[in-house]
Amino acid sequence: MQVWTKLFAKSPFKPLIKHSEVVLNTVETLEKALLAWERGDYEEMRRLAIEVDRLEDVADRIKEEIRDSLSSKLMMAVAREDVLIYLHMQDKVADAAEDTAKWLLIKKPGTVPEELKTLIIQMGNESIKAAKLVHKAIVQMDRVIESGFVEGEIEAEYEIIHEIEGVESKIDGLDTELMKRVFEMADQLSWGDGFYILNVARTLSNISDKAKDAAERIRLMMNK
Amino acid sequence: MAWAIGANDAANSMSTAVGAKAITPKQAVIIAGVLEFSGAYFFGKSVTETIRKGILDPTMITDPMVLVYGSVAALLAATIWLVIATKFGLPVSTTHSIIGGIAGYGIVYAGTAIVNWGKMSQVVLSWILSPVIGAIMAYLIFKAFTKSIFERKDPVRSARIWSPFWIGLAFVVIGTMFYIKVLHGGDIKTGILMYGIPLGVVVFFVTYLLIKLRFPSSDPFIGVEAIFRKAQVITSGYLALAHGANDVANAIGPVAAVYAVATMGLGGMEVPVPKWILALGGFGIAVGVATYGYKVMETVGKKITELTNTRGFTIQFSAATVVLIASWMGLPISTTHVVVGAVIGIGLARGVKAINKDIVKDIIISWFVTVPVAGLISAAIFKVLMLVG
Numbered sequence: 001m002q003v004w005t006k007l008f009a010k011s012p013f014k015p016l017i018k019h020s021e022v023v024l025n026t027v028e029t030l031e032k033a034l035l036a037w038e039r040g041d042y043e044e045m046r047r048l049a050i051e052v053d054r055l056e057d058v059a060d061r062i063k064e065e066i067r068d069s070l071s072s073k074l075m076m077a078v079a080r081e082d083v084l085i086y087l088h089m090q091d092k093v094a095d096a097a098e099d100t101a102k103w104l105l106i107k108k109p110g111t112v113p114e115e116l117k118t119l120i121i122q123m124g125n126e127s128i129k130a131a132k133l134v135h136k137a138i139v140q141m142d143r144v145i146e147s148g149f150v151e152g153e154i155e156a157e158y159e160i161i162h163e164i165e166g167v168e169s170k171i172d173g174l175d176t177e178l179m180k181r182v183f184e185m186a187d188q189l190s191w192g193d194g195f196y197i198l199n200v201a202r203t204l205s206n207i208s209d210k211a212k213d214a215a216e217r218i219r220l221m222m223n224k
Numbered sequence: 225m226a227w228a229i230g231a232n233d234a235a236n237s238m239s240t241a242v243g244a245k246a247i248t249p250k251q252a253v254i255i256a257g258v259l260e261f262s263g264a265y266f267f268g269k270s271v272t273e274t275i276r277k278g279i280l281d282p283t284m285i286t287d288p289m290v291l292v293y294g295s296v297a298a299l300l301a302a303t304i305w306l307v308i309a310t311k312f313g314l315p316v317s318t319t320h321s322i323i324g325g326i327a328g329y330g331i332v333y334a335g336t337a338i339v340n341w342g343k344m345s346q347v348v349l350s351w352i353l354s355p356v357i358g359a360i361m362a363y364l365i366f367k368a369f370t371k372s373i374f375e376r377k378d379p380v381r382s383a384r385i386w387s388p389f390w391i392g393l394a395f396v397v398i399g400t401m402f403y404i405k406v407l408h409g410g411d412i413k414t415g416i417l418m419y420g421i422p423l424g425v426v427v428f429f430v431t432y433l434l435i436k437l438r439f440p441s442s443d444p445f446i447g448v449e450a451i452f453r454k455a456q457v458i459t460s461g462y463l464a465l466a467h468g469a470n471d472v473a474n475a476i477g478p479v480a481a482v483y484a485v486a487t488m489g490l491g492g493m494e495v496p497v498p499k500w501i502l503a504l505g506g507f508g509i510a511v512g513v514a515t516y517g518y519k520v521m522e523t524v525g526k527k528i529t530e531l532t533n534t535r536g537f538t539i540q541f542s543a544a545t546v547v548l549i550a551s552w553m554g555l556p557i558s559t560t561h562v563v564v565g566a567v568i569g570i571g572l573a574r575g576v577k578a579i580n581k582d583i584v585k586d587i588i589i590s591w592f593v594t595v596p597v598a599g600l601i602s603a604a605i606f607k608v609l610m611l612v613g
Contacts, residue, residue: 007567007584008531011577075571075579146445146532148366148575150374 009074012066012083013142019062019090020135026055026094027131027207030101034124038117042108049101056098063091077145078221086217090138092210093131099203107196113185116197119178123171123204130167130211136160137218144222154222164208164215171208175201225299226475226505228306229318230512232520233471233559234260237463239521240536246453247460249521255457256464256517257510263468264506265499267405270554271470272497272505274343275477276484278554279323280330284338288485293609294333294602295478298325301602302474305594317558318474320594323347326478328599329606347556351591354546354557355565361542362569365390369534370573373448380447384435387455390541392428394462397545399423401469401552431455452533459540466547467559468509474556476505535575539566561587 033048066087070080137160144153178201182194189197238252247255285291302321309316323344330338369386376382396416402423403415435451480497531539543562550557564587571579 007564007580008576009578009580013577073581075568075581075584077571077574077577143445145574145577147374148370148573150370152375 010069012070012074012076013138013145015062015066015069016083016087016090016138017135017142019059019066019087020138022055022059022062023090023094023097024131024135026052026059026097027128029055030097031124031128033101033104034121037104038121045104049105052101053098056094059091059094063087077149082217082221086138086214086221089210089214089217090134093134093207093214096203096206096210097127097131099206100200103196103200103203107192111189112193112197113188116178116181116185119174119181120197120200120204123174123178123201126167126171126174127204127207127211130164130171130208133160133164133167134211134214137164137215141218141221149222157218157222161215161219164211168208168212171205175205225303225318226472226508227512227515228303229471229475230257230260230509230514231516232310232512233318234464234467234509234513234517236520236563237467237540237559238460238517240531240540241456241460242521243531244453244456244533244536246457246533249518252460252521253514253518255461256521257513259461259464260468260509260513261503261506263465263470264472264509265468265502267401267465267469267548267551268472268502268505269405269497271473271551271556272477272480272502274347274554274556275322275326275473276481276497278343279326279340279347280338281340284334290333290610291485292482294326294329294606295482297329297602297606297609298322298598299475299478300605301325301328301598304601305598309590309594316590316594317351317560318471319556319558320351320591321598322474322477323556324595324598325602327595328602331599332603332606348595350550350555350557351561354550354555355561355568358542358546358562358565359569359572361546362538362566363573365542366535366538366570366573366575369538370575373534379444380451383448383451384432387451387537388428388431388435390537391431391455391458392424394424394459394541394544395427396420396424397548398462398465401548404552431458449533452537456533456537456540459537459544463540463544463547463559466544466551468506469551470547470557471559472502472505472509475508476501479505531576535570538570538575539563542566542569561591 029048029052033045033052036042036045036048067084070083072080074080076083137157140153140157140160144150144157147153179198182189182197186194234256238247238256241247242249242252285294299322302318302325305321305324306316306318327339327344372386373379373382397420399422400412400415400420403419404412435454476497480501483498483501543559543566546562547557547559564584567576567579568584570576
């Protein structure tokens with residue numbers, strides 16, 4: 001009777017947490033790249049942006065592995081669809097970081113006004129926060145299940161989700177602010193600079209958007 | 225047969241405790257050996273009686289040799305089928321195999337009329353009901369755990385009170401069974417009041433004191449799991465006891481039948497199972513645990529990582545209680561299937577992260593396959609034996 005061993009399928013949550021660690025790593029590296037960009041250290045920024053690209057590949061590979069192992073043959077404490085869509089969203093966070101890195105690489109930073117730089121760095125800081133919170137949320141989800149869906153743990157999870165939503169709306173605010181500024185400064189900026197700045201901002205705010213979507217999925221996991 | 229049961233099935237009862245590192249494999253071998261033997265020796269009689277003479281109508285067997293050959297055929301068939309099934313990785317119940325084997329030779333000998341269909345359907349019904357009851361019980365106990373421990377402000381404090389409660393409750397069942405089986409008490413109420421409850425209360429206070437002394441509270445989850453890691457040793461033992469009580473019959477039921485013929489001729493039908501045969505079966509299981517179960521426990525124990533101690537405790541407590549009560553009623557049920565039922569019950573309570581549905585399907589299929597296949601093999605062996613003999 002080897003039923004014991006076979007009956008328990010491998011839980012998808014440890015790999016999900018592993019994936020989110022890589023995603024977090026990707027976003028953290030992006031933040032470093034942004035700081036190098038702010039300093040005007042193009043070489044360092046380039047090195048870090050390429051690292052972001054590499055980490056995103058690692059995340060992709062883990063994602064594929066989880067997808068392959070999550071067959072419909074499992075009876076899980078949460079809906080399989082929710083896990084898969086959550087994974088997709090979590091992966092999108094790394095994708096968005098990679099997009100930002102690509103934009104950083106596309107051209108040597110020219111003359112970006114200081115105040116715009118500051119806004120972009122702020123957005124970078126907030127995206128890190130969002131990615132960190134997503135990691136915290138999936139670790140907490142594991143705990144929710146460990147506890148057998150206890151009220152207190154669910155509440156703690158909701159708190160994290162609210163925080164993510166808070167960060168997302170903050171980034172939205174910064175994004176709007178930046179767009180306004182770019183157009184106000186239209187005379188001082190070249191067409192290329194403006195386009196470049198706006199796209200870096202767009203991809204940065206995408207990070208928190210996807211983080212919010214991921215949080216949304218975790219909310220659904222708890223309401224199976 | 226008893227050796228095989230000990231080597232494989234019995235080892236499973238302890239493997240979660242070994243996996244949780246609550247005890248070493250060596251300690252597990254000793255505990256399982258002693259408790260399997262005790263379960264078989266003290267509580268194993270009713271089920272053995274059912275296997276010996278409940279399945280076939282004894283008055284229809286006029287030739288004593290039929291009973292001897294038949295029993296041998298049933299034992300051989302069950303063993304062969306178990307070996308084949310194990311090869312293919314099918315989780316097969318020893319209980320179902322032996323009953324299929326007995327029915328098989330019976331039908332070949334005297335047609336379907338010989339089978340005590342009333343008893344047989346009762347047995348089969350209990351196979352279907354037992355995992356369901358196991359599931360419901362595990363579900364409820366797990367929910368009770370969540371409410372009484374994890375949802376409290378201080379889970380570790382609650383666990384200190386509630387884990388002795390559940391352990392105490394296990395001993396209420398054991399005490400009651402002791403009264404009925406060993407002291408041959410007839411009234412279950414007296415059993416519960418005079419033996420079960422007092423024993424349970426004593427055990428409650430002893431475990432309460434032990435836990436109070438040994439476990440300082442730290443992180444609530446780690447603290448609770450630490451308490452249940454130790455508590456699991458007791459439920460593992462409880463399951464070993466229950467397993468011994470029920471499954472000893474699979475090995476020695478047919479032996480008892482042969483023995484009755486050998487000593488008393490067919491009149492031996494009325495002779496109860498002698499104690500020494502139960503002891504022999506219990507001993508066989510214990511030897512199986514010691515010689516081979518060690519290995520099974522080590523490998524199985526290491527692999528179970530998806531199970532927390534509270535869940536392990538719940539599964540074992542529910543399964544053992546169901547199996548022990550079934551033994552009291554003389555119903556041969558499959559420990560494996562009750563355990564599977566309990567695991568699913570916790571899964572339904574959203575307490576297990578992932579269960580492999582395929583295995584569940586395999587198990588259900590094996591219910592339907594085992595009895596006829598073991599029956600056919602037994603029938604064939606019986607035919608050969610009758611021709612040769």
